[in-house]
Amino acid sequence: MGIIEVEDVVRTFTVRRRTGRLKRERTEVRAVEGLTFGIEPGEMVGYIGPNGAGKSTTIKMLTGILVPSSGRLRVAGVDPQRDRTRLARRIGVVFGQRTTLWWDLPLRDSYELGRRIYRIEEARYRRNLDRCVELLELGPLLDVPVRQLSLGQRMRGDIAAALLHDPEVLYLDEPTIGLDVVSRNRVRAFLAEINAEQGTTVLLTTHDLTDIERLCSRVMVIDHGRVVYDGGIEGLHATGRSERTLVVDLAEPAGPIQVPGTRVVRIEGPRQWLSFPASQSAAPLVAAVAANHPLVDLSVREPAIEDVIARMYGDRGEVAAESPVVGVGD
Amino acid sequence: MRAYLLVARMWLRASLAYRTSFWLTALGNAVTSALDFAIIAIMFLHTPALGGWTLPQVAFLYGTSGMTLGLADLAVGSLDQLGQRVRDGSVDTVLVRPAAALAQLSADRFALRRVGRVFQSTLVLLWAVSRLHLDWTPGRLLVMVLLLVCGSVIFGSVFVAGGAFQFFAADAAEVQNSVTYGGATMLQYPPTIYARELVRGVVYGVPLAFVNWLPAMYVLGVPDTLGLPGWFRFASPLAALLCATAAGLAWRAALRSYRSTGS
Numbered sequence: 001m002g003i004i005e006v007e008d009v010v011r012t013f014t015v016r017r018r019t020g021r022l023k024r025e026r027t028e029v030r031a032v033e034g035l036t037f038g039i040e041p042g043e044m045v046g047y048i049g050p051n052g053a054g055k056s057t058t059i060k061m062l063t064g065i066l067v068p069s070s071g072r073l074r075v076a077g078v079d080p081q082r083d084r085t086r087l088a089r090r091i092g093v094v095f096g097q098r099t100t101l102w103w104d105l106p107l108r109d110s111y112e113l114g115r116r117i118y119r120i121e122e123a124r125y126r127r128n129l130d131r132c133v134e135l136l137e138l139g140p141l142l143d144v145p146v147r148q149l150s151l152g153q154r155m156r157g158d159i160a161a162a163l164l165h166d167p168e169v170l171y172l173d174e175p176t177i178g179l180d181v182v183s184r185n186r187v188r189a190f191l192a193e194i195n196a197e198q199g200t201t202v203l204l205t206t207h208d209l210t211d212i213e214r215l216c217s218r219v220m221v222i223d224h225g226r227v228v229y230d231g232g233i234e235g236l237h238a239t240g241r242s243e244r245t246l247v248v249d250l251a252e253p254a255g256p257i258q259v260p261g262t263r264v265v266r267i268e269g270p271r272q273w274l275s276f277p278a279s280q281s282a283a284p285l286v287a288a289v290a291a292n293h294p295l296v297d298l299s300v301r302e303p304a305i306e307d308v309i310a311r312m313y314g315d316r317g318e319v320a321a322e323s324p325v326v327g328v329g330d
Numbered sequence: 331m332r333a334y335l336l337v338a339r340m341w342l343r344a345s346l347a348y349r350t351s352f353w354l355t356a357l358g359n360a361v362t363s364a365l366d367f368a369i370i371a372i373m374f375l376h377t378p379a380l381g382g383w384t385l386p387q388v389a390f391l392y393g394t395s396g397m398t399l400g401l402a403d404l405a406v407g408s409l410d411q412l413g414q415r416v417r418d419g420s421v422d423t424v425l426v427r428p429a430a431a432l433a434q435l436s437a438d439r440f441a442l443r444r445v446g447r448v449f450q451s452t453l454v455l456l457w458a459v460s461r462l463h464l465d466w467t468p469g470r471l472l473v474m475v476l477l478l479v480c481g482s483v484i485f486g487s488v489f490v491a492g493g494a495f496q497f498f499a500a501d502a503a504e505v506q507n508s509v510t511y512g513g514a515t516m517l518q519y520p521p522t523i524y525a526r527e528l529v530r531g532v533v534y535g536v537p538l539a540f541v542n543w544l545p546a547m548y549v550l551g552v553p554d555t556l557g558l559p560g561w562f563r564f565a566s567p568l569a570a571l572l573c574a575t576a577a578g579l580a581w582r583a584a585l586r587s588y589r590s591t592g593s
Contacts, residue, residue: 065421065425105347
């Protein structure tokens with residue numbers, strides 16, 4: 001039994017567009033279309049996709065904020081729509097773009113409110129708060145009003161707030177957005193630790209693929225409201241039409257090397273760059289090149305994950321970027 | 331209820347972060363509401379009765395209208411700013427907490443300064459009662475208590491329903507304000523001075539007449555010149571129940587249709 005179960009979920013939004021002076025056209029936009037996946041307890045899953053692909057919509061349905069148009073959702077055995085408040089005790093949510101902390105009050109007050117609203121026992125609260133304060137280095141910030149915190153400090157504060165009640169599932173919607181390298185690393189290290197020690201299931205959306213590479217053993221790529229890839233991060237290379245690059249230094253400059261299954265993308269004196277499908281082994285290629293041209297040196301470059309994903313969104317990525325932002329209230 | 335008190339307490343503390351501003355608004359509100367009743371008193375310098383009601387009787391209407399609206403406003407008045415939260419999507423953060431959204435959002439931006447209206451109206455009501463020399467039979471006392479409770483519930487329901495509509499239409503707050511604040515002003519004066527259609531609207535439409543006009547006719551012993559069924563004077567609990575149910579349904583529908591914002 002997965003801790004998160006999503007079955008054939010659809011969510012549509014009606015978008016009204018002004019077409020004339022008084023006329024308004026109503027169009028239906030499908031933010032999420034027949035989404036199906038499951039997540040096991042203790043997994044840490046990266047959830048990525050271009051803007052408007054349906055990532056946030058999915059997370060909002062999994063927290064009970066949005067009601068799905070159709071389909072079935074279960075989180076920790078609870079239907080998010082029917083038992084929103086019961087579910088709320090068992091999940092933690094961090095929205096990178098929106099704080100749950102109290103703007104004008106010291107950080108500590110937000111945690112105190114959380115303790116009372118979630119009815120966290122004193123001892124457990126102390127223990128969790130102490131751990132968060134230590135790992136996220138919040139000590140000096142506890143008595144500072146939230147409005148005076150920097151973005152990175154506030155984000156760390158938000159993450160701590162989402163974890164004080166020991167949630168079984170933690171959703172993070174772009175938790176590293178706008179953070180500097182130091183803050184990013186601190187947040188990542190903390191998430192890895194929570195996942196390893198508490199066994200907290202984590203679902204994380206991000207545009208920063210380093211987050212995924214560092215943290216997640218599993219990636220789900222969503223595009224146009226459907227899961228287009230679900231698996232290990234290595235598998236992305238095989239699935240996407242990604243290419244590796246063989247860089248060879250020849251003994252002397254030559255014309256473009258002709259080897260079946262490759263193409264020369266660049267030549268600089270004796271150095272040539274050959275692209276070949278990532279799924280193909282480099283060894284026979286090297287042998288084929290060496291058979292005709294004496295080699296001085298060679299190296300193989302793995303494709304950057306960004307490129308892999310960009311290819312996966314494919315030509316449709318551009319369409320997605322131009323389609324109206326889904327879910328904006330009018 | 332517990333969540334409501336917790337959130338209200340946080341806002342109270344947050345508002346004290348700007349102490350001077352807190353006391354200045356409190357003072358400002360006290361002055362405005364004091365002037366408010368002065369207008370009615372001045373009117374009576376020129377006429378002994380208004381639509382057949384004497385000054386203490388009108389003061390009774392003024393006091394009950396202000397008190398019930400004030401109590402509702404204190405409790406759930408914040409809902410009239412809900413539209414902004416809906417538009418910027420910050421209702422999200424409320425919905426991920428393990429407490430009723432209505433409780434949390436009603437306590438949102440809780441402002442103690444709203445006590446001012448209740449306090450001032452209570453003073454006017456006490457003055458009115460002291461001048462009216464009413465015979466406080468158990469029946470009168472009961473209707474009086476019901477008036478205050480049911481009146482607050484009716485106004486509270488309008489706030490909740492208005493909040494619910496702000497999930498659909500951003501400018502619903504204006505409509506809601508015209509019913510709550512506008513309605514309360516209307517109830518400060520006797521029903522006899524208004525056009526018949528208008529009175530019908532607040533009897534059968536938004537049943538504000540049940541807040542104080544109808545029960546006041548019984549408490550003050552004023553004859554009904556509107557020609558409404560006699561039992562309407564005691565029907566405030568029924569009207570309050572209907573309002574609360576309608577508002578509750580509207581609220582649930584609104585939450586279900588909440589769209590949040592694009593990330």
